[in-house]
Amino acid sequence: MALWGGRFKSGSSDMFKQVNDSLPFDHVMAVEDIFGSIIWSRALKNAGVLNEDEQSQIETVLGNLKTQAEEGNIDFSESPEEDIHSFVEAYLTKELGDLGRKLHTGRSRNDQVATDFRLWVRNHLGEIRQDCINLIGALLQCANRHESAVIPGYTHLQRAQPVYFAHWSLAYVEMLKRDLSRIDDLLARMNQCPLGSGALAGTTFAVDRQQIAESLGFSSPCLNSLDAVSDRDFVLEMLFVASTSMMHLSRMAEDLIFYNSGEAGFLQLGDDVTSGSSLMPQKKNPDALELMRGKCGRVFGHLQGLLVTMKGLPLAYNKDMQEDKEGAIDTANQWHICLCIAVEVLNSMSLNEEACRKAAQQGYANATELADYLVAKNIPFRTAHDIAGQAVVAAIEKGLALEDMEISDLQSIHKDIDSDVYECLQLESVLNKRDQLGGTSKQTVTKALYIELENWDALKRS
Template identity: 45%
Template sequence: MNRAKGPRPGPRLWGGGFSQRLDPVLEAFCESFSFDHRLLRADVAANRAWVAALAEADLLSAQEAARLDAALRAVGDEPPRAAPASPDAATFEDVHSYVEAELARRAGADLAGKLRTGRSRNDLVATDLRLWCREAIAALRQALADCVGGLAGLAERSGGLIVPGYTHLRRAQPILLAHQILAHAHRLMRDDERFQEAAGRLDECPLGSGALAGTTVPVDRQRLAGRLGFARPASNSLDAVSDRDFVADALYAAALAMVHLSQIAEDLILATAEELGWLALGDAAATGSSLMPQKKNPDVLELIRGKAGRVCGRLSGFLATLKGLPAAYNRDLQEDKEPLFDALDTTAASLRALAALLAHLRPVPERALSDEGDGLLATDLADYLVARGVPFARAHGLAGEAAARARRDGTTLLRLPLETLRSISPLFGEDVSGWLSAPRSIARRDREGGTAPERVAEDLGRVRSWAAARRAPGEVEAPDDPALPNGHGDVAPVRLRQASEDDLPPIESRIRYWSDRGVLLPLAGRELHAALPDFRVLSPSGDPSALLAFGSLRRYSPRLAEIRSLVVDDAQRGRGFGRRLIDHLLDEARAEGLRRVFVLTRAPEFFERLGFARVPRESLPEKVFVDCSLCARRDRCDEQALVKDLA
């Protein structure tokens, strides 16, 4: 039987003892580059750290390490080259073979071949996936904070709107609509905790574990872990290469978050339905029917509800993959990436969709519960009797009789004649009508966590503060900064915001200007683009394109970050803009639970006035062995390291 030639295989990281190439059908079945190309940035980062470790172990010369690092930077700055469609085109088995092929093309095959010294794909892919997962979790936590903020905004817009609370999908007691909305916010806040815990458990570095038994290369694995922002190296090499608990953790956190999003979607579908109508769904967040012109469908919410099952399935499928695996690495673990990528992508997309939709919901006061409670005040009638010494069990029965009488007579408890109530219990007095209104019912539930307006207001404040502390800043006033003259004898307010794509060219230009003069480390291209979410910008309110100052907070681990790339426009020096940026970045670090923030600077006195303390550079291996080892001035550095402890 003749076989199609199939794509020409790209470079392999194995095969010296094989006399035949892999069958093309099997080769296509085994390849993973079609999806694990998403690990490219992580693979480049792990390889750069390994280059530095090999250089320290004297297995690479300084010149070789510099050439490899430059080539790796170039690979990371470009998107993966898509395999051409020609049948004879080269294919790549995985992202690791792609990176090595690119290194061979840029730095030569012999030098590229040294990169694999003492290292396996097993420890490399385990490291790459942790790095990718860490970034994805950070982005998901941001999206969660945006949703929590959106729910807080909807709760605030709902004000004092009273609606029926439901149990078993049956009307139960009066509550504030805001109380129900904030209940969903608390679910998402717990999801953030789960993602934070998952990030903490993946905070160890497998690199240097080899295929399963460890490495013979004399690398310092503590320093290696620090270079990549991990808290520690993995303790057991065999476990390190096969551990995918962190994938299961992330999938579980995503699955439960999607369950919560599905519950939110269901409640919003019901609340916007004509039968309830407490909320109105704006046209910008609804779709229509191809047949029925009057329809206004909540498709976005239905899709969120539907996608929850997809993410839950990813979790259950991956657990089934893990359950029968023997110790160490097995190729089954290639099946960790697609479930993880899809689940976290789907969760992130659903969070973004919900956050956008929440802005298009409007409370409808006309659909509020009537003051008479519409038959939902029987518990309040029982409470009235309890206040007069009746045991609750007995009061419950008497109130039930009254509720049955009201239903039979087609009226409400408030409108039952006093004689009727007294026929049930002589303890009912003329003041009973004062108990039987929806506003008084919710006002009495004033213990912590209750639906009383003052308690809901307190809860709203807590939820808003939680979200504000974690959300990336949009345009917010920076009132403590000196005002900026606007040319008319007046002053224009200055605004602090997150850097945008439009800011990339001026930020890159200014960083290049100062890095060419040895003041800042270079940061450009794809690397700068990837770091853009970490940048904060000060600009005049009337001219957001003008950059007065900018700086970023680079996270090395869940405990440590660096303030870097801090630039103040020459014409704006002395106005306090640098201090404002630093104060804000420190506030962000505190809100995230970071323990230490450091800087390297030639102006240590400025940072000392802000509470930083001088430390030896060597006490910051995360910095020294990631950036400093690659700096042209590393042997004659005159920058001072300073640290601020936030704990």
């Protein structure tokens, strides 16, 4: 029976139930709804609405139902109830009769769902936070395995300057650390409790909202009842944080797809994260990475959808807000899956260090070194840049690398180029001169990796 049926002479049409009922997706908040209901029953006891025996009976029944929900032993598909709140109350009333009908005293589904959803988002962010930490670990382990490997660095997808593969790995560690900080900021900002705000104007019963908040693990109650029941900032922010994190995963996926391609040939992905072609027997497709890249757009869509839904809503609650659930639930699932599969991809792949090094030596990636060499001889950088560019043109015409050019040919371009230039043009020299903080020298990368491994140990314990 609907919780609001007394005002109506007839029931809902099948079509209305199809568009209105949310139990098919909001049942995922069953544990949170039951937990909130237990705490509300205690608040009602303290306010004198329930006596101790009544509250004890309610909590016992709800506790049993919560255990079933945690164990996945509830079949929601056969229930006629419209949402998870109706389902829990119907169960309670079936077990306790009219006593079960007392639980909703002073409470609205508006503050109830706002509380449930904050609890659900908070719980899932905790899981995803751990997923991010696991992926950071996988990147660090990958960097550690290939600490001496060198790959070409790219701008505009053109070979630019060589970098250590560990430096590439640590770049994504930095992104994931920012994702973690955004998750932590969101968890702190959303940690206020709406319960006790009623439908929009508060409640007339003397419940202790501070105690309710603390019992549910919130830092404080929401301070305005209108805002408490209609705020979905926490969902939007979760979707934004997810979108940013998924964008980072998508960029990493794109890098690895390219590195895995026949054109680059820098690495091989494991059989467990790739698939074949139904027609071409030789194919080994990077489907896990392509799906990560594809799911990024899906998550972006959920963020945009809820922004558009919320932009024109007046205070306080409107049923449009029910549209916050499915996108957020799907986002949390896809985000979790992609973080986990990224770990499997990194653990499965093997790096062809010889091919990587060969590519890093091609494309005249040491041209900047020639310019810097000339700067050290008191030639203005812009002039040195032009001279190095002329040397690259001459090398291309001869089909040689810069370091393979005859000294006489280099000196014909500029007289100040001496034989000591060859040392500057070697790959290790190109890398290890970049020894300032954040650079790609062996020393700076090794130090950064060591620090991040220590930080990761601390993160695992946080």
